[in-house]
Amino acid sequence: MAKLTVYGTPISTYVRTTRLLLEGIGADYDLKSVDIFNGESQSAEYLAKNPFGKVPTLEVDGTLLYETNAIVEYLDATLADRKFSPSEPLAQARMRQIISIIDSYLYANAISTIVIQRLIVPNQGGKPDEALIANAVAPAKTALEAIESLTVGSPYLLGSDVGIADFYLIPIFIYLSKTPEFEAVTAQTPKLRTWWDGVSQRPDVKKVCG
Structure with a gap:
């Protein structure tokens, strides 16, 4: 290898x-x-x-x-012989949609704003910027609801097998789930909540993200 x-x-x-x-x-x-x-x-x-x-x-x-x-x-x-990518064209497109939503709309609001302000700033002795956080909640919620609409959730984002889309979203949820805003931004995403309950217990997730 x-x-x-x-x-x-x-x-x-x-x-x-x-x-x-x-x-x-x-x-x-x-x-x-x-x-x-x-x-x-x-x-x-x-x-x-x-x-x-x-x-x-x-x-x-x-x-x-x-x-x-x-x-x-x-x-x-x-x-991996493309084990982690769907073989069906529409499912491939859904995977790339989810990745693009994370990169373009979710990351900046969920991680760069909510997580940084809630978890990193206080850890460094600072005070969270509540206005920044408040302004990030709605776009983060929109992004997650968009992903919810594309999700199969049985039990993974795009079906029965874990894949690249899951690997993108899992690390976001690791941090976002530790903030008070998690409940608000996932309030309308029941499939993602069920997905998270399952994937958070995976041994590879605990090893890499623990």
């Missing part, structure tokens, strides 16, 4: 997405911490790997890949 190295901050949701897929494959890989909080991701050494200073970056036998979507689709195709 190829030599795999994941560079990134272990608590990053996107690093966790990549690792959940690797754990699902049963792949042997190294995780090399690149701390986005202390400036390591902006170092010349790391920027030579990823010019945008984002995480994760994957190294495969000396070849570098960045952008989570590119990484997970490559790993799924080369190491």
